[in-house]
Amino acid sequence: MKKQMKNTQDISRKDALKKIGSYGKYAALTAIGTYALLNPKKAQASSLSSPGTGFLNRIK
Amino acid sequence: MKEITILYKVFEDKTISWFQNKNEYAVLENTTAVILKKLNKGIPINEIAKTLSDELDVPLEKSINFVLELEKKFFPQENSEKLEIANNYKNAERPKDFEFIKYYKINDIVFKISFLSDKELSLVHPKFAHLVIDEVTDFQNEFEVFINHNDIFLYVNNVFIGSWDNCNIHYFQGKFSMELIQKIHQKEENDWLGVFHASAISNGEKSMLFLGDSGNGKSTSLALLQANGFTCLADDFVPVDAKKQEVYSFPAAISIKKSSLETLLPIYPELETTAEYNFKRLNKIVRYLKPNNNDFLAHLPCHDLVFIKYEKDAKLTCKKISKIDAFQQLVPDSWLSPKKENAQIFLDWFEGLNCYQLTYSNNEEMIKTVTEIFNNDL
Numbered sequence: 020m021k022k023q024m025k026n027t028q029d030i031s032r033k034d035a036l037k038k039i040g041s042y043g044k045y046a047a048l049t050a051i052g053t054y055a056l057l058n059p060k061k062a063q064a065s066s067l068s069s070p071g072t073g074f075l076n077r078i079k
Numbered sequence: 080m081k082e083i084t085i086l087y088k089v090f091e092d093k094t095i096s097w098f099q100n101k102n103e104y105a106v107l108e109n110t111t112a113v114i115l116k117k118l119n120k121g122i123p124i125n126e127i128a129k130t131l132s133d134e135l136d137v138p139l140e141k142s143i144n145f146v147l148e149l150e151k152k153f154f155p156q157e158n159s160e161k162l163e164i165a166n167n168y169k170n171a172e173r174p175k176d177f178e179f180i181k182y183y184k185i186n187d188i189v190f191k192i193s194f195l196s197d198k199e200l201s202l203v204h205p206k207f208a209h210l211v212i213d214e215v216t217d218f219q220n221e222f223e224v225f226i227n228h229n230d231i232f233l234y235v236n237n238v239f240i241g242s243w244d245n246c247n248i249h250y251f252q253g254k255f256s257m258e259l260i261q262k263i264h265q266k267e268e269n270d271w272l273g274v275f276h277a278s279a280i281s282n283g284e285k286s287m288l289f290l291g292d293s294g295n296g297k298s299t300s301l302a303l304l305q306a307n308g309f310t311c312l313a314d315d316f317v318p319v320d321a322k323k324q325e326v327y328s329f330p331a332a333i334s335i336k337k338s339s340l341e342t343l344l345p346i347y348p349e350l351e352t353t354a355e356y357n358f359k360r361l362n363k364i365v366r367y368l369k370p371n372n373n374d375f376l377a378h379l380p381c382h383d384l385v386f387i388k389y390e391k392d393a394k395l396t397c398k399k400i401s402k403i404d405a406f407q408q409l410v411p412d413s414w415l416s417p418k419k420e421n422a423q424i425f426l427d428w429f430e431g432l433n434c435y436q437l438t439y440s441n442n443e444e445m446i447k448t449v450t451e452i453f454n455n456d457l
Contacts, residue, residue, distance in 0.1 A: 045137060047136075047137060048135065048137055048145050050108065051108040051110045051111045052145060052148070052149070053108070054105050054107045054108070054111060055106040056103060057104040057106070057407060057411055058102075058104075059102060059414055059415035061102075062253060062254065062414060063250070063254060063256065063257040063274050063316075063414045064250050064252070064253035064414065065249045065252035065253050065256060065315065066249070066276055
């Protein structure tokens with residue numbers, strides 16, 4: 020498939036802000052609305068490589 | 080809206096918040112944390128949105144939507160369902176006869192642990208086999224482990240602790256380990272800040288935690304370090320207390336994967352004849368190495384977290400990493416106390432830690448770097 024090339028001519032920051040208009044302002048909201056939720060384990064756990072997680076085979 | 084308990088701590092350019100209702104942490108932009116504070120205080124949404132609108136130069140309507148979204152996300156009206164891991168199914172009859180009774184000596188404390196069959200034995204014993212004693216005159220604690228109707232039960236000193244189904248065996252093992260450390264160190268669950276999925280070593284004065292995904296080389300590094308003058312404090316299950324935020328010793332053996340044997344056999348020839356266990360589903364074969372610790376009551380302060388990675392042919396690199404990155408890696412892999420005071424202590428303790436990423440392939444260079452971190456020479 021032929022790739023469509025767009026005009027990649029540089030524009031100034033001022034012009035860029037004009038072009039995106041109010042979307043640029045909402046980007047500030049998007050930025051402060053980005054967060055990470057972190058949940059610790061609900062109980063103490065061994066790692067899954069501890070002996071006998073229901074599938075233990077002693078081979079030696 | 081009813082006020083909920085939230086703790087806030089600014090790290091670098093972000094705010095970490097802790098929500099007591101869910102024992103949940105959130106990494107937020109500072110502005111967002113301020114909005115949550117205002118919402119929690121009951122300040123009207125319009126007022127909060129107006130300030131935000133002026134501050135960011137966005138339309139008021141957009142700010143209102145934003146604040147409403149935050150309220151919906153962080154202050155839900157209904158409590159989400161509580162996840163129960165232990166079944167609390169107490170009615171199973173306790174067996175009168177157990178096929179295996181083992182006595183484990185940890186410092187001067189003797190534990191009598193009864194296993195109904197070899198199945199229960201296999202779930203616990205291999206990591207503690209090095210602590211077994213044959214001749215017993217007295218014991219201080221008695222654990223009973225038995226399977227009944229597809230659930231595994233744990234009793235400690237005749238008290239029902241919990242029951243877990245086949246999918247939650249790792250939580251049974253975690254609870255077993257927790258009960259063990261509580262008896263060894265004479266502490267209750269609320270006395271602990273958390274339990275970390277890490278390896279812990281000490282130089283006799285302080286401790287250091289190694290973290291990282293399974294297979295990154297935590298246990299192998301620990302084994303190498305304990306052969307070079309350091310002491311193994313804990314492998315896989317690292318408890319930290321709330322009162323002094325010290326790393327406590329846990330007496331389990333170090334699990335060594337088959338892929339590490341070539342590196343470790345010259346140092347630990349006993350691994351050649353040690354029992355080998357095959358975790359087929361995880362495609363892992365491990366052997367257990369006795370820790371060199373001779374004082375399982377030891378506990379030491381910790382100032383350094385090291386995310387360690389063994390990478391074939393890698394040139395050693397050791398650099399400080401952002402606390403936010405370290406926090407995001409640490410929390411989901413840890414049990415952290417749901418008690419408010421402990422959550423605050425955890426945030427304060429974490430603020431004071433140095434966090435490093437250490438990648439290596441040469442063992443001597445790794446040992447040298449760890450020594451430098453201990454000596455604050457980096």
